Structure formats: C-alpha cells, structure tokens
Amino acid sequence: MNNRTSAPDPTPGLPARQAALRMLDAVMRRGESLDVAQHAACQGIDERSDRALAMAIAGEVLRHLPGLDLMIDSMTRLPLAEDAKARMVLRIMLAQTLALETPPHATIATALPLLQGGPRKLAHGVFGSLMRAGATLPAPELPPATANRWMPAWGEPMVEAAGAALGMPPPLDLTLADAAGTDALAQELGGISLIPGHVRLPRGGAVELIPGFEAGGWWVQDIAASLPARLLGTSRGGHVLDLCAAPGGKTMQLAAAGWQVTALDNSEKRLRRLRQNLKRTGLEADTVTANLLEWRPDAQADAVLLDAPCSATGIFRRHPDVLYRIAPRHIEERAEQQAVLLERAANWVKPGGVLVYAVCSLERAEGENVVAQFLSQDSRFTLDPVRADELPDGVAPDALGQVRTLPGMLTDAGGLDGFFMARLRHRP
The missing domain is CATH 1.10.940.10 (NusB-like)
Incomplete structure (x- = not known):
C-alpha cells in the first residue's frame, strides 16, 4: 500500500x-x-x-x-x-x-x-x-471566419459594432413582473428603463445582493430576450405553451401577463432552476420535462412561444466562445432542426391563435430563412407584423414586420443581444 x-x-x-x-x-x-x-x-x-x-x-x-x-x-x-x-x-x-x-x-x-x-x-x-515594447491590449475583433460570414449578411457597420461589443461587458437587464413599478425601481437602483417593465443597471456585483431580489418583483433577462414574450401581449387566462422554456425568463413574463403557462424543456436540471425562479417571484406555471420532438399537448393552445435551440451566436458578448465553436455546418444542422420544431409547434396553435418563433442567433439561416420556408409550406399561417410601439426606441421591425436585433443597436445605452423573432397568426 x-x-x-x-x-x-x-x-x-x-x-x-x-x-x-x-x-x-x-x-x-x-x-x-x-x-x-x-x-x-x-x-x-x-x-x-x-x-x-x-x-x-x-x-x-x-x-x-x-x-x-x-x-x-x-x-x-x-x-x-x-x-x-x-x-x-x-x-x-x-x-x-x-x-x-x-x-x-x-x-x-x-x-x-x-x-x-x-x-x-x-x-x-x-x-x-x-x-x-509597451504592449497594450489590442482592440477586440471578430474571428475572420465570423466576420466573413456576417459581412455579406449585415454589412461592415454591424461587423465593426460586433467587434466593439466584444470589449464592452454587457449591462444587467431586469424584467419586472409589474411594469407599473418601472420608474420607481429605476430610481431606487439608479438605473435606466428602455421600455416599460425593464430596468438596466451597470454590470456589477452579485444579483442576489441587489435590493428587491428576495421580494421577487424582477428577474435578470437581456432586453432582447424579453421581446419575444412581449409580442404575445397580455391575457386573461389564455393557455400558452412556452417551448424550450428554461431557465424561465419568458415563462415568468407570460405568467405575469396573465397567461396560463405550460413550460416545456428537455433538461430537468434547467427546469429545477425555472421552478426556483417561479417560487421566488410568486408566479405560477406548469412545467414539463420532455423532448419536444416526442411530446405533444393534450389540446391546442391559444398561443405558442418557440424559442428554438440555435447556434447562440447572438449572445457572443456574454459567451465569446461561441465565435470559435460555431461553424457553417453547425448553423445548417440547427436550421434543419428549427424547421422541424416550428412545423411541429404550429400544429398546437388554435385557429386564430398566435405563434412566436425566436432564436438568439445572428444567422439568417436560423431566423428569416426558417420563417420564410415555413410560410411557403404552411398556408394556415400568416405573418402578424410587429408594431414599432411594441419595441424599445432604437429597435424597429423590418419591412415584413419581423424583428432583428443587431450589434450597433442601443449602443449608447449599453447595447443588446442578437435575436430574431417573428409573430405568426393561425388563420381563423
């Protein structure tokens, strides 16, 4: 021994x-x-x-x-x-x-x-x-492969803005359960608000130490990530399916807006975190651990929110590793999966109901292209254009009424993550 x-x-x-x-x-x-x-x-x-x-x-x-x-x-x-x-x-x-x-x-x-x-x-x-030689920290810049991919899609100003965003730690965004308290919370915490129900703070210490955390009136959520749920508006008990729901920011938004929420995710570990957040905020939702490709609801819902698994290139400010892990083949694979998930989720929307599709990706293949392909194949749905007054100042819908957030938007206020979202309505 x-x-x-x-x-x-x-x-x-x-x-x-x-x-x-x-x-x-x-x-x-x-x-x-x-x-x-x-x-x-x-x-x-x-x-x-x-x-x-x-x-x-x-x-x-x-x-x-x-x-x-x-x-x-x-x-x-x-x-x-x-x-x-x-x-x-x-x-x-x-x-x-x-x-x-x-x-x-x-x-x-x-x-x-x-x-x-x-x-x-x-x-x-x-x-x-x-x-x-007195070396100094070089200015952040995108890896050449990423820059070459984004340049034809979004143009040189976006690529330059994305490089600059790499060097700026993102601020801390809070979503409020009750938008009526926005001004009071912003004043209390010394933050700013870019849209009712949102307060932005400088990046700093532990979230748990921010006044009001235990009271549960707010949760951390990038402002771009909060927009898809906003597109469903408020409800008086309508049923919504929040698919790929964890860690739960959108679930809590929907519950606070009066929806009866069924939140589904394939990770029990992530759903445990969601349940903890629900408990802290005093909000309610039914949670289901299941694979979206195998699960199906008992009945169609008034609304469905599909925040689909994606390349996550839109959150590179927080996760710079994504710039080196994601290659075109990964984007293609995810786009194929997203098309399948969108087609499946569409079957669970009542006639006259709404389906919001979203991805935290800066790739057209995972956003605009997926929705265009879906609409060309499923005549039950049509785009329900997003209005400018549903979005923060500085973010506007495109010509079709879809929303694309990009580096370079809201820069003076601290920027935001890259997202794509579209609101689709089931014909009555």
Missing part, C-alpha cells in the same frame, strides 16, 4: 491557469462551450474565486484572440503553429497582464509552469519582449 501523499503545488495560482488552459483547449479543439468545459476543467479547485479567475482568463483570451495572435507573431521569427501549446500559454499570459492587470512577474510565475517540458524560454522571451 502506498502511503505517500502528493505534495501541494508550490506555485500559488497555478491551478486556475491550468484550468483556463484546459477550458481553452476544450473550446478550440473539441468545440465545447466554456460553461460545459468549466465543470471538468475546474475539478479539484474548491475556491470560487479561483474558478472565477480561470473563467475570466479564458474569456479574455477569446475576446481578444486575433489581436493577441498578431502580437505573438510580431515577436517570433517563425510563426507558432495555431494549436501549439506555447501559443495558447502566451495568449493566457498576455490576457492576464493586459486585460486582467496581473503584474508581469506574477504572470510569468503562474504561466511558465504550464509549459513544463516545453519551450519555456521561447514563451518567456516573447512575453518579455512585448512587455518591454
């Missing part, structure tokens, strides 16, 4: 850097999301602050990766391979010092051990040369 115990690591802070390296490898090489990669990468790290630091390092690398690579390449005679471990460690070193303001000596002490058995001297030399 071996009674030896492993010696504690002599380098304080090294486990967080090791975790960041593992997370970045999972994103760049295996296509995992940072949220998924964090669980495995942070095994054995008990301190919440260390886990948060690992996420912060990985996130800043992804926000600034093209610029970081240009800096690295400017100091090497021969370019390092894209997947070289030394390149990734140098990215981590530069992100620590230039974005997170870690002193250079601390960066060297905690990052060079990541190259045990590797080219430490090279990494040390490149980093030292950049520090002596």
Whole structure:
C-alpha cells in the first residue's frame, strides 16, 4: 500500500491557469462551450474565486484572440503553429497582464509552469519582449471566419459594432413582473428603463445582493430576450405553451401577463432552476420535462412561444466562445432542426391563435430563412407584423414586420443581444 501523499503545488495560482488552459483547449479543439468545459476543467479547485479567475482568463483570451495572435507573431521569427501549446500559454499570459492587470512577474510565475517540458524560454522571451515594447491590449475583433460570414449578411457597420461589443461587458437587464413599478425601481437602483417593465443597471456585483431580489418583483433577462414574450401581449387566462422554456425568463413574463403557462424543456436540471425562479417571484406555471420532438399537448393552445435551440451566436458578448465553436455546418444542422420544431409547434396553435418563433442567433439561416420556408409550406399561417410601439426606441421591425436585433443597436445605452423573432397568426 502506498502511503505517500502528493505534495501541494508550490506555485500559488497555478491551478486556475491550468484550468483556463484546459477550458481553452476544450473550446478550440473539441468545440465545447466554456460553461460545459468549466465543470471538468475546474475539478479539484474548491475556491470560487479561483474558478472565477480561470473563467475570466479564458474569456479574455477569446475576446481578444486575433489581436493577441498578431502580437505573438510580431515577436517570433517563425510563426507558432495555431494549436501549439506555447501559443495558447502566451495568449493566457498576455490576457492576464493586459486585460486582467496581473503584474508581469506574477504572470510569468503562474504561466511558465504550464509549459513544463516545453519551450519555456521561447514563451518567456516573447512575453518579455512585448512587455518591454509597451504592449497594450489590442482592440477586440471578430474571428475572420465570423466576420466573413456576417459581412455579406449585415454589412461592415454591424461587423465593426460586433467587434466593439466584444470589449464592452454587457449591462444587467431586469424584467419586472409589474411594469407599473418601472420608474420607481429605476430610481431606487439608479438605473435606466428602455421600455416599460425593464430596468438596466451597470454590470456589477452579485444579483442576489441587489435590493428587491428576495421580494421577487424582477428577474435578470437581456432586453432582447424579453421581446419575444412581449409580442404575445397580455391575457386573461389564455393557455400558452412556452417551448424550450428554461431557465424561465419568458415563462415568468407570460405568467405575469396573465397567461396560463405550460413550460416545456428537455433538461430537468434547467427546469429545477425555472421552478426556483417561479417560487421566488410568486408566479405560477406548469412545467414539463420532455423532448419536444416526442411530446405533444393534450389540446391546442391559444398561443405558442418557440424559442428554438440555435447556434447562440447572438449572445457572443456574454459567451465569446461561441465565435470559435460555431461553424457553417453547425448553423445548417440547427436550421434543419428549427424547421422541424416550428412545423411541429404550429400544429398546437388554435385557429386564430398566435405563434412566436425566436432564436438568439445572428444567422439568417436560423431566423428569416426558417420563417420564410415555413410560410411557403404552411398556408394556415400568416405573418402578424410587429408594431414599432411594441419595441424599445432604437429597435424597429423590418419591412415584413419581423424583428432583428443587431450589434450597433442601443449602443449608447449599453447595447443588446442578437435575436430574431417573428409573430405568426393561425388563420381563423
């Protein structure tokens, strides 16, 4: 029996850097999301602050990766391979010092051990040369593959705005259960409101510490994410199906607006969070754990909200990893699935009822194209154009009455996530 115990690591802070390296490898090489990669990468790290630091390092690398690579390449005679471990460690070193303001000596002490058995001297030399040259944090920019995909779809101003949005932490948006309290809450918390029922605060500390959290009068929800449920308006007990509902922001909106809500999601873990949110807010909804491709309701509903699974490229400000994980083939696969889900959900709407389709994607293939294809194949439905007065100032429906939120909108107020939504009405 071996009674030896492993010696504690002599380098304080090294486990967080090791975790960041593992997370970045999972994103760049295996296509995992940072949220998924964090669980495995942070095994054995008990301190919440260390886990948060690992996420912060990985996130800043992804926000600034093209610029970081240009800096690295400017100091090497021969370019390092894209997947070289030394390149990734140098990215981590530069992100620590230039974005997170870690002193250079601390960066060297905690990052060079990541190259045990590797080219430490090279990494040390490149980093030292950049520090002596007075290197500064490069302006965020989109990966070339993403920029090349979005340029023909949305134009150069959107691509430039998206790059700028990468470097601006998104503000904190609150959705209120009772819109009548908007002005009072905004004044109490020192925030602004962009539409009744919404208050925006600067990004800051823990949400649980914001006054009013326990009272349950509001919940966190990006303003763009709150728009699809708004398109269904208020109800006096009409039945609505909220499909792919977790974590529950739209479910709570609908319940607060007087709908009888059935919230469906295929993740019991996410639905538990939804139920916790319902309990905190005092709102009610029936929850169902099921696969949307297999489940069907007992009867048709007055309204259906389908926030379909998508590439999530519209939430890149919060999740920059999506810019490196999502390729055209992923978008194509999701668009095919969305078409199937939309066709299925349409059968559950009563004649005269409403169906709202939404995705947090900046890809036309998952938004406009899916709806256009659906309407060309299902004569029961027609577009119900969204009115400008249903939206915040600075966001307007397109010529068909659909809504597309893009980087560059509401910039002076802090911006918003990328979304597409369309309201469809079942002919009577």
